[in-house]
Amino acid sequence: MHYPEPTTYSRKECTCTPVRFFAILSMQRSGSGWFETLLxxxxxxxxxxxxxxIKERRANVSSIMETLDKVYNLDWYTSASKNECTAAVGLKWMLNQGLMQHQKEIIEYFNKRGVSAILLFRRNLLCRLVSVLxxxxxxxxxQLNGTHKAHVHSKDEADVLARYKPTINTTLxxxxxxxxxxxxxDALEHFKSTRHILLYYEDLVHNSxxxxxxxxxxxxxxxxxxSRQVKIHSxxxxxxxxxxxxxxxxxKGTEYESFLNADYQI
Known part of the structure; x- marks a missing residue:
């Protein structure tokens, strides 16, 4: 349990309320955005x-630690901030954003500061690839009035984005x-020494x-x-x-054959 003392505001009557630290560790297009809105x-x-x-925040180990300290001290302000009422604070972190490159130092930080890791992946990597492309x-x-949107909040917007059907390079x-x-x-192997939970997008969708x-x-x-997010590929x-x-x-006939049977309606 942690009792942060922010420098930018007072937690007032919630000073004695403990705060849990967490980090959502994931890959792009694996449901982490949707999952974070749920949290x-x-x-x-x-x-x-x-x-x-933001590359500057992961430029080196020092900048990473400085950023993490600011987040876990409740001095990082975003629209998600609950300020003095916060009982759990964290962030979303993609594996390719310095996480694996500096995993040794980050794991040491997590264990020292008591940061819990939430590892979120997709079981069906073909579905993920379609979303990435x-x-x-x-x-x-x-496609949406000259604006790129990675996530949408209406069925009409989802339908527009879903019209694109990628051609996949079958050689690669x-x-x-x-x-x-x-x-x-590899991420699971590295972070298994932290307090962690392993989640799969498909399981979250199927089982509330x-x-x-x-x-x-x-x-x-x-x-x-x-969550207000609307699934794009349905x-x-x-x-x-x-x-x-x-x-x-x-x-067909490979270890990934089961991916072919996936129903995108999950």
Missing amino acids: NSHVNVSSNGEIFS ANSHDRNAK LIPELKHTDKWGA TKLMDVLDFLRLPQQMLS KLLSDQIDNWDAVYTAL
């Missing part, structure tokens, strides 16, 4: 977004899936009790969690890939 719907949770997307396309195409497909799979496994497990993990009072996976037949042939 932030809790009255006592402040998860401050993808802070280390579609998001990359929209970053250039800006299996190496790409293997690389992503190993990346997640998984969210309650997270609140228990953070030792927070249970309450219903909600059709069958076969309807979301332009060269589906080639992808099917490439994965």
Whole structure:
């Protein structure tokens, strides 16, 4: 338990309220944005977004530690901040944002400061790849009135973004899936020495009790969690890939064959 003393404001009557520290460790397009909005719907949770997307904040170990100290001292202000009412504070951190590069020092920091790691991945890496390619396309195409949106809050916006069907390079497909799979496994291997919980996006979607497990993990009072985000890809996976037949042939009979049977409606 922690009792931060922010320099930018007073916690007032909540000074004696303990605060849990956490970090959501994930990969892009793995449901971490949606998951974070769910956590932030809790009255006592402040998860401050993808802070280390700014390169200067992850330029070296010192800048990383300085940023983390500011977050966990409740001196990092975002729209998610609950200030004096905060009982759990954290951030979202992608594996490619200095996390794996400096994992030794970060793990030492987590264990020293009592930061709990929430590892969130996707089981179906083909679904993730479709989302990555579609998001990359929209970053250039800006299909929503000239604006790029990684997440949307209306079905109309989701339908616009879902119209794009990526063509997947089948020569590179299996190496790409293997690389992503190993990346997640390496992260789990490194951070298993911290207090951690392993989550999969698909399980969170299928089983709402998984969210309650997270609140228990953070030792927070249970309450219903909600998000305004609308899922972009809601059709069958076969309807979301332009060269589906080639992808099917490439994965049939491999260790990744099960990915072909995924229903995007989860």
